[in-house]
Amino acid sequence: MSLLVYNVLKREKMPFEPLYEGRVNMYVCGPTVYDDAHLGHAKNYVSFDIINRYLRFLGYDVLYVQNITDVGHLLDTGEDRILRKARQAASTPMQIVETFTRSYFEDMDALKVLRPDISPRASAHIPEQIQMIETLIQKGYAYEVDGNVYFSVQSYPEFGKLSNRRVEEQEAGTREAVRSDKRHPADFALWKKADPEHILRWPSPWGEGFPGWHIECSAMARKYLGDTFDIHGGGIDNIFPHNECEIAQSEACNDAEFARYWLLVGSLMVPDEFGNPVKMSKSLGNFYTIKDALALYRPEVIRAFIASGHYSNPITFSTQALEDAQTGWKRMYTAVHFLRERMRFAPESDEGNSILETVRQTRQQFLDAMNDDFNTPNALAALYALTREVNDMLYSNTTIGRNVLVAINDAYTELGGNILGVVPEQTVNCNPEREADLIRFLVQMRRDARKARNFQLADQIRDELAKRGVTIIDPTNEESFWYV
RNA sequence: GGCGAUGUGACCGAGUGGCUAGGUAGCGGUCUGCAAAACCGCUUACACCGGUUCGAAUCCGGUCGUCGCCUCCA
Structure with missing residues (x-):
């Protein structure tokens, strides 16, 4: 087509x-x-x-x-x-x-x-x-x-x-x-x-x-x-x-x-005092700056909200509408993240490849939608349908081969990522404060283990941290220091 | 007034003649040590009045409502 x-x-x-x-x-x-x-x-x-x-x-x-x-x-x-x-x-x-x-x-x-x-x-x-x-x-x-x-x-x-x-x-x-x-x-x-x-x-x-x-x-x-x-x-x-x-x-x-x-x-609309949608514009003062929105929502969420309507139509904005878009988007985002995590330890095989037929259909539906005057709502619907099946698969106890996971991830990355820009390349979000806090937590766990004379666990924690470049030193028996 | 659109279920929003769009919310269920998530099922639709048709949310006519532009605006 x-x-x-x-x-x-x-x-x-x-x-x-x-x-x-x-x-x-x-x-x-x-x-x-x-x-x-x-x-x-x-x-x-x-x-x-x-x-x-x-x-x-x-x-x-x-x-x-x-x-x-x-x-x-x-x-x-x-x-x-x-x-x-x-x-x-x-x-x-x-x-x-x-x-x-x-x-x-x-x-x-x-x-x-x-x-x-x-x-x-x-x-x-x-x-x-x-x-x-x-x-x-x-x-x-x-x-x-x-x-x-x-x-x-x-x-x-x-x-x-x-x-x-x-x-x-x-x-x-x-x-x-x-x-x-x-x-x-x-x-x-x-x-x-x-x-x-x-x-x-x-x-x-x-x-x-x-x-x-x-x-x-x-x-x-x-x-x-x-x-x-x-x-x-x-x-x-x-x-x-x-x-x-x-x-x-x-x-x-x-x-x-x-x-x-x-x-x-089509214009972005905002309900007025009577609930009738009117154009978001500078002069009416009914606008949210992109910077304000980005402080509260990920860019992919804003894009997903925009893509939920056809480009040529107006779309009615409210914080509720954006929240709703976020909830739906998050289900897909999380599925992609789980998929990518699962790829880390999946066996090299084609096990569970029956889902690839769904992936094929998703691509078809997605491309048909985009070919029809860039119908992003239907394109998104294809990804949501896929997500349902992917979650079903991920939450079941079946073994899924790495090749299958890669094929699914490729579809998300290409369609949801490269084209719509709603699936980020990286679903692991780094945060230095959080990382430091996690290390402190592990150090605390190790101290508790030592107190309980569980030296096996204590050493395991120290070794695992060391593998990741985190060094622990114990100046006293009461407290430990760490550095990266 | 002119021109262009539009009116879909609680909300956002696809859909141009017959086949459940999708998302959110709500209700019920499965799963589950707890929690969360996920999955399954379900409820409330096509503004109104007529017409065409075997059959219309979808086509035609009318009525009402809403929006955009006609002045800066993406």
């Missing part, structure tokens, strides 16, 4: 066929780095991480580009988001950007999100953006008014094709603050003139200013992925106007199709 994906642009599920055989070029809209990322961001980027991992699993040579937006997002007050934060923190914009870019990568690394191949920053691609704007002006798709440059939506008849909106049908001018220098209310800025107090500014053919919000993605996608590429991803909440503007700019500028498949992720 081949991979099917739901293409928002065509509004149908269709076979995935990359432009160049064996290669996938993918662009995903990245974060605006002005604050710590929250779980809504986690849903988005973990979802695309799983997509990225699965495409690689299928053997595609994936080039994954995800931008860092560090200029040009305006609040409705007309202020630049990053500037406002900078003013609050009494620091310069680039310090803010640097701080939260690092924070973002910290969070993503902690969540086991594989880094994109390229993480281009908008501020580092001003010339590319200017060049693109110049082309658009030359071709008659854009016009300059007093240092501002706007894209003319009427010059591009297909504007709105992704979100199925018609410019004429939109309530024109509902915003009273429509800038009077626009020819059409729906026209959007490619370049904005910088006010004197605006710190983030660059020289351009139209004077000092900064790029509009949408042009960065078009410019950077073109630079790294070409005029036409395979997958464009992002959050569904950015379908309009952002994604729509990207398409218009890029296709008008390049005379080529922009992205061939559009995959958009």
Whole structure:
């Protein structure tokens, strides 16, 4: 069975066929780095991480580009988001950007999100953006008014094709603050003139200013992925106007199709005071930062929670939902751990290999699910079904050969680990404090044994510790010291 | 108002015509020195009203509810 994906642009599920055989070029809209990322961001980027991992699993040579937006997002007050934060923190914009870019990568690394191949920053691609704007002006798709440059939506008849909106049908001018220098209310800025107090500014053919919000993605996608590429991803909440503007700019500028498949992720919701789900967002204040969540839950648990719903659907968050996901995940995690421990002393044989049929079915079900538009809930269900059988086996008194255990572990490691990222490579969790405490406990046991004149046990403890690099010395008969 | 979605059992959440999704919670059981875990079984479903069909949670029409976007947002 081949991979099917739901293409928002065509509004149908269709076979995935990359432009160049064996290669996938993918662009995903990245974060605006002005604050710590929250779980809504986690849903988005973990979802695309799983997509990225699965495409690689299928053997595609994936080039994954995800931008860092560090200029040009305006609040409705007309202020630049990053500037406002900078003013609050009494620091310069680039310090803010640097701080939260690092924070973002910290969070993503902690969540086991594989880094994109390229993480281009908008501020580092001003010339590319200017060049693109110049082309658009030359071709008659854009016009300059007093240092501002706007894209003319009427010059591009297909504007709105992704979100199925018609410019004429939109309530024109509902915003009273429509800038009077626009020819059409729906026209959007490619370049904005910088006010004197605006710190983030660059020289351009139209004077000092900064790029509009949408042009960065078009410019950077073109630079790294070409005029036409395979997958464009992002959050569904950015379908309009952002994604729509990207398409218009890029296709008008390049005379080529922009992205061939559009995959958009559903929002993370939080119940409001009436119990109705609403989007987790900065502005509503109903968010949990990734850092806060990671202080309480393992990254695999957060990933399992996210994977429990389909990427394109919204998912309702609550601490209870996360707890429930954790309980279920733990059953699988523990089974894998027991499996790995059992491998340490299992006989070299194929005993108990009847379960391998279940393993085969699990793989099949898992891959069928993933091939069906990355259906992670069904993929997880396959692993849970396997876990039931594995536990049944592990808790029974039958002998299981090492080869069988290895085969099961391989399935978990590949499907649950490499693809979904919910099964860690290492299920033994080290903790220096705990290790020291265990040694103290053994030393105490040995002292009790000596008191009871059970020298056989006492010596055994000393020898076993010594084998592991722990030395015991007995300065007195009352107390013992140890060191590693 | 326009556009796009959606309404599944106590909760989260898959599922597009007939075959138990899964997870959590609850109840009962097996196992067990205790505890825990694990496994087995079970209960509460497809918003409402009509229609198509041998048969619909699944298709069609209508009603009601909810959400997203239309302004910054992943």
